[in-house]
Amino acid sequence: MSLFTAPATPAGPDELPAHVQLAMSRDDTPSEGLPRDDARDRRVAAEGSVVERWYLAGAEGLADDVLALLEADPDGRVCAAACSERLMRERFRLD
Incomplete structure (x- = not known):
C-alpha cells in the first residue's frame, strides 16, 4: 500500500489543488493484468x-x-493527475 499527498502547487498560470493518492496492490498479482502497451497508451491519451x-x-x-501529452491535456483534471504523476516520478526517482 502506498499513500501520496501533495499540497496545492503552482502549475503554469494555474494551481494544482492539494490531493491524496492511495494505491493498494498485492505482491503476488500484477495491478494491471496486461503489460504496458505504449501504442494503446498514446491512443488513449x-x-x-x-x-x-x-x-x-x-x-x-x-x-x-x-x-x-497528458500534462498538456485541455481538461484540468487530467492535467492535474499527470502533473502529480510527474511529481511522484521526480520525488521517488531511484537514480
Whole structure:
C-alpha cells in the first residue's frame, strides 16, 4: 500500500489543488493484468474519454511522451493527475 499527498502547487498560470493518492496492490498479482502497451497508451491519451485519460495519467511506467501529452491535456483534471504523476516520478526517482 502506498499513500501520496501533495499540497496545492503552482502549475503554469494555474494551481494544482492539494490531493491524496492511495494505491493498494498485492505482491503476488500484477495491478494491471496486461503489460504496458505504449501504442494503446498514446491512443488513449490522444483520443480517449476524460475518464480514460485520467486513469491513464496515474498508471505506472508510462512513456515520457505519453505523460507529456497528458500534462498538456485541455481538461484540468487530467492535467492535474499527470502533473502529480510527474511529481511522484521526480520525488521517488531511484537514480
